Amino acid sequence: MIANLGDSLRSNHGFFSRGEALDSGETDRTLAIAMREGLIVRLRRGMYTSADLYNASDDAGKHLLHARAALAAQQGVVALTGPSAAALHGFALYKEDLTTVHLVRLDRGRSHHAAKINHHVVTQDIEDDLGLYGGVLAINPARAVWEVACRSSLESGVVTADSALHQDPGVREALEELQQRFAYFPGSRRGRLAIKLADPRSETPGESVTRVQFYRYGIPMPELQYRVIDRHGLLVGIADFYWEEHRHLGEFDGMVKYPRLLRPGETVSDCVIREKKREDAMRAELRGMTRFIWPEVMPDRARRTMADLTQALDQSYRLYVQGRTIIAS
Numbered sequence: 001m002i003a004n005l006g007d008s009l010r011s012n013h014g015f016f017s018r019g020e021a022l023d024s025g026e027t028d029r030t031l032a033i034a035m036r037e038g039l040i041v042r043l044r045r046g047m048y049t050s051a052d053l054y055n056a057s058d059d060a061g062k063h064l065l066h067a068r069a070a071l072a073a074q075q076g077v078v079a080l081t082g083p084s085a086a087a088l089h090g091f092a093l094y095k096e097d098l099t100t101v102h103l104v105r106l107d108r109g110r111s112h113h114a115a116k117i118n119h120h121v122v123t124q125d126i127e128d129d130l131g132l133y134g135g136v137l138a139i140n141p142a143r144a145v146w147e148v149a150c151r152s153s154l155e156s157g158v159v160t161a162d163s164a165l166h167q168d169p170g171v172r173e174a175l176e177e178l179q180q181r182f183a184y185f186p187g188s189r190r191g192r193l194a195i196k197l198a199d200p201r202s203e204t205p206g207e208s209v210t211r212v213q214f215y216r217y218g219i220p221m222p223e224l225q226y227r228v229i230d231r232h233g234l235l236v237g238i239a240d241f242y243w244e245e246h247r248h249l250g251e252f253d254g255m256v257k258y259p260r261l262l263r264p265g266e267t268v269s270d271c272v273i274r275e276k277k278r279e280d281a282m283r284a285e286l287r288g289m290t291r292f293i294w295p296e297v298m299p300d301r302a303r304r305t306m307a308d309l310t311q312a313l314d315q316s317y318r319l320y321v322q323g324r325t326i327i328a329s
Helices: 002-011 018-023 028-036 051-056 059-073 082-088 141-151 154-167 171-181 188-197 205-216 257-261 268-285 299-328
Strands: 040-044 047-050 078-080 101-105 112-114 117-121 130-133 136-139 223-229 235-243 248-252 288-292
Touching: 018 028, 018 047, 028 040, 040 051, 040 059, 047 051, 047 059, 051 059, 059 078, 059 082, 059 101, 059 136, 078 082, 082 101, 082 136, 082 141, 082 154, 136 141, 141 154, 141 171, 141 188, 154 171, 154 188, 154 205, 171 188, 188 205, 205 235, 205 248, 205 299, 248 299, 288 299
Parallel strands: 078 136, 101 117, 248 288
Antiparallel strands: 040 047, 078 101, 112 117, 130 136, 223 235, 235 248
């Protein structure tokens, strides 16, 4: 079956319609059998995709398959907006409901939520912010970031803004312009704060969420991606966070980090051991290090984590001052 629908899958960027299946010689019965046997996945009424493609996709990839199918099923002119547009642009998303596709109606359709689609209406200028991206009509990257930042949590906004700026620092200028244009956009106060906190040097959502907790609990903002150099001038490692005044390092230790750092022929265990050795070497050059994991930066534990960090920063600072005093004497 899938072989017969290969052209449709390619031209539609991963999905096919019931009509296309019938045109290729399939029937409703063969479609039902294919679904039962796990060969295809139903994206929405009358829209399907290959099970192999769907299962190989990450959460954002699955969402985009649903989004493309939702666009094709609409009557009237619509475009991807908000988190759906951010996913299309390849930006990281955090704590977004990826079971819902976000569309902005460019016709006279009303705002409503139905069939796992959130239909938004145009309340302010949008024509200049639209474009075709991979054949899909969507708002541009900067506006996608702005809408996520305004409509989602501060953590979500910073994750997406960091990701966008990491890919293209030039997005910052467009974001500044949007803040002026949409000063009274719903949620704009939170959106402006998310853009202010955003940093293109942040490399993972975990780092972004941890920095939001620094802000929430009054921790001084650290230097990001700090290069630790030993006494011989050699690079020991690069730390996610560094507090210069305290001579203290910080690392976000997400499980996804290790597969990303794997070298050819290396196992995850090998990578973990290598990372621990790197940490020990960096500690030797400075005074202290704090590691963060996902549960520790979640709202129910962040207060305790940041209190522990405050104590660690103070301890590193005291050790640094004591060390300088001993050397001076």
